[in-house]
Amino acid sequence: MARRADMTRTCALTRTEQPVEALVRFVVGPDDVLVPDVEARAEGRGVWITLSRDAVAEAVKKKAFARSLKGQVQVADDLANLTELRLKQRLLSALGMARKAGQFTSGAMKVKSTLESGAAIALFTAIDGAEDGRNKMRGTLRALNYARQEAGLTGPDVPHFELLQSAEMDLALGLENVIHAALMTGAAAQSAVEKARRLARYTAQPMEEYTDRNAASGVLLSADQDERR
Numbered sequence: 001m002a003r004r005a006d007m008t009r010t011c012a013l014t015r016t017e018q019p020v021e022a023l024v025r026f027v028v029g030p031d032d033v034l035v036p037d038v039e040a041r042a043e044g045r046g047v048w049i050t051l052s053r054d055a056v057a058e059a060v061k062k063k064a065f066a067r068s069l070k071g072q073v074q075v076a077d078d079l080a081n082l083t084e085l086r087l088k089q090r091l092l093s094a095l096g097m098a099r100k101a102g103q104f105t106s107g108a109m110k111v112k113s114t115l116e117s118g119a120a121i122a123l124f125t126a127i128d129g130a131e132d133g134r135n136k137m138r139g140t141l142r143a144l145n146y147a148r149q150e151a152g153l154t155g156p157d158v159p160h161f162e163l164l165q166s167a168e169m170d171l172a173l174g175l176e177n178v179i180h181a182a183l184m185t186g187a188a189a190q191s192a193v194e195k196a197r198r199l200a201r202y203t204a205q206p207m208e209e210y211t212d213r214n215a216a217s218g219v220l221l222s223a224d225q226d227e228r229r
Contacts, residue, residue: 009048012068013059023048036083056080087199092172094192103189106181120182126166129179
């Protein structure tokens with residue numbers, strides 16, 4: 001059986017063949033209602049669309065789902081929003097699993113220490129955090145990535161994600177006032193990084209690959225980030 005990284009599917013909107021990591025799957029649920037299958041695990045025939053909010057919205061507008069399924073199907077007008085919500089829920093769940101596994105830390109001082117020690121594999125900051133605090137943490141990460149380059153160390157930079165509000169992380173993690181968080185090496189943390197990468201790609205069209213910049217600004221993060229250690 002082919003590894004997931006080797007699998008490709010055809011986008012029902014653009015008719016281009018792409019790796020499954022660059023697509024999001026939809027299936028027909030009860031009562032012929034189309035639902036996002038963001039983990040691509042549900043049974044039944046699926047429809048694949050490019051992993052982009054704009055692409056999903058355009059697929060709804062052009063009735064690409066019914067055409068691909070060759071039949072009538074109920075498609076919600078806000079399917080693009082629902083898909084983003086599902087992707088966000090999966091990320092929050094993965095962050096919770098990373099915390100339980102001891103691969104997650106939060107709080108400005110702890111996160112800064114984790115970054116400076118070289119133990120972090122990803123940085124998260126709340127999109128509604130104070131601008132000065134977010135800038136300081138970005139500066140720490142930028143200095144770390146620059147130092148790695150100067151030292152000739154191989155591997156991708158530590159990525160930075162701004163995808164979630166503080167209250168969303170609070171609720172999912174059972175914590176209060178989460179503004180800064182970092183993930184450390186481990187399977188649970190790697191899973192969370194992958195889910196963050198997918199949400200970042202869905203919500204913003206990738207433009208460049210400088211991973212010390214905010215993922216929500218449109219940066220496509222390195223595909224092998226979860227294999228760097």
